[in-house]
Amino acid sequence: MNKKYILIFGTGVIILLLIPFVGVIKIDFNSLLSNKQTSFIFWQLRVPRTILGFIAGSSLALAGLIFQNIFKNSLATPYTLGVSSGAALGVVFAIKLNLSISFLGLNGVYIYGFLGALISIFLILSIAKIVKSFSIYTLLMSGVAINFFFSSLIIIIQYLVDFTQTISIIRWLIGGITPVGYKEILFLLPLYFFFITITFFLKNELIIASAGDEFAYSKGLNIKKFRITVFIIVSFILGIIISFVGPIGFIGLIVPHISRILFKENFKSIIIATIIMGGLLLTFTDFLARTIMPPIEIPVGIITSLIGAPFFIFILISSLRNRN
C-alpha cells in the first residue's frame, strides 16, 4: 500500500511541477528569471490554470465518489443526477443574453452556472418531495429526466444565437479550462478545502451509507436525512466548479472506480487517491489539450471522454474478469 501511495504522490508532484513549463512557448529556468514576457506566461497564465485544473478535477472526482456511496450505485455521477445540465443551461442562457453581472469581481457566467445548478437541485428535490420518496431510484430517474429536458432547452437556445455565440456555447459545453487569474483561485480554494474536510469528517457515514439503508439504520445513521443533506452540499459545490470548467464528463466516474480497485481495503485511502488522481487527470489532460495540436487548444472535455471511455471499458472488463 505504501508503494502505491509513493507512486501516486511522486508522479503527481512531478507532473504538477513540469506542466507549467511546457506549451506553445517553452519555458526554462533562465528565461523564467530573466524574461518578463515568459515569466508573465508562467506565473499569470500557466500556474493558475494548473491549479484550477487540479481543484476542478479533484472536486469532480470526489463528488463522483460521494454520490456513488450515498446512492449505492457506481454509475451515480454529477452527470446522471442532472446537476451538470442545470449548470450548463445557466451558462448557455447567460451567453445568449450577453448577461454580464459581476459578483465579487468574478465573471457573471459563473453565477448563472451556479443558479442553473440550483434550479436542477430544486427540481430534483421537489419531485422527490411530491412522490414522498428520497430513494435512489427517484433521484436518479428525475435527474435523468431533467438532464434530457435541459439538454433540449440548450439546443433550442443554440439555434437562436449567432455564430460566435454558438462557438462559445459549444466550447463551454464540451468543458474546458479557460485561463483564469488568482482572483478565481482564491475564491475556489476555501471551497475546495471545505469540501475535502467535510468528506474526511463524514468518512464513516459514507461507508455505512454505501452498505444499504437497513444496515445504516441498524448502525444508527439516519440515512434519508444524511443522503439529502450530502446531496445538497455536494451539488452546491459542483454547481460552482462546473460553472468554471464546464460539464467535464468521465472524471467523476473513472477516478473513484480506479481508486476503489487500487485501495480496496481502506476507504480513507480511496478518498485520498480520488482527490489526487482526479486533480492529476484533469491537469494532465488539459496539458495534452493545449500541446497536442499547437497553437490550437482542444477542449479538454473531448480528451477526457476520448481517453476515459475506452480506458473505463478496459478497467470494467478486467475487474469483472477477476471477479468471475
Next chain:
Amino acid sequence: MIEIKNLSYNIKKKKILRDINLKIEDGDFWLIFGPNGAGKTTLLKILLGVITDYKGEIFIDNKNIKKNTKKETAKKISYLPQFEEFSLPLCVKEILLSGRYPYTSLFKDYSKNDFTIFNNTVDQFELHEFVNRDINTLSGGERKKVMLASTFIQNVSIILFDEPFTFLDPEAISNLTKFLIKLKDNGKTLIIVSHNIEILFPVVHKILALKRGEIVYSGSKLFDKDIFKQTYNVNYEQLISKNREVIYLDE
C-alpha cells in the same frame, strides 16, 4: 424489554399491520412466522426505526422509541438483513467497525477503545483472513458471520434477524443455529423472522404467528397444530414429519 401497544400501519389504504399488542421480555427468543405479506419484515423495520409513520406506541426499556435518536436506538437494537448484497466494494474491517458508529459523537472518528473491541471480536470470531477483503468476495456463510460479528461489536441487547437461513448450506445453518443458542445463553433478546420452523422450533422460547397483519397467536405454546394450520393453511405434521416429500395446501 420491548412493549408494543396498539400498533397499526397502513400503506395508503392497505392495512399492513393491525392492532398489534406484544410484550417481549429481556432474554426472550422469539420466532415470528407467517405467510408472505403477513407484515413480518414491516414489524422488524418499525422496531428498527426505518418506518416511523405508524399508529400506536412502542417502548424499549420503558422509553418511547420515537423519542430516541437513531444512535440511541442502535445502542440497543441491531438488525441482520436477509441478503448481504453490497453494490459497491466494501471492506470487512469497515463493516465491523461500523458496529461502533452508535458510540461515536458527531464528526469524531473511532477511538482506541473501539479498535480494541474490534480486535477482540476479530479474534473471537476468527475473522483474521477476511478482515482486509471485500465482503462481496465472501461466501454466504462467511458474510453472515461478518454481519453477526458487527452486531457483536455493536454490543446491543436486542438482535433482529430477517430470514437468516436463506441461501446457507447445511454446515452454515448448523453453525448459525449454534451461535444463536450461544447468544441466547448470553442473555440477548433475539427476534427471528423465518419460515425455517423445523430448525428454530427446538431452540426458541416463544412464537408470534402473523397473518395478513394480524396476530394469530403469540406466546409459548410451540407445537400447536391449530395455530399452524390457521397461519399457513398447511398441516403441521406434513411439514415437520420426517418423510415430508409433499407439502400440500388444503385449499
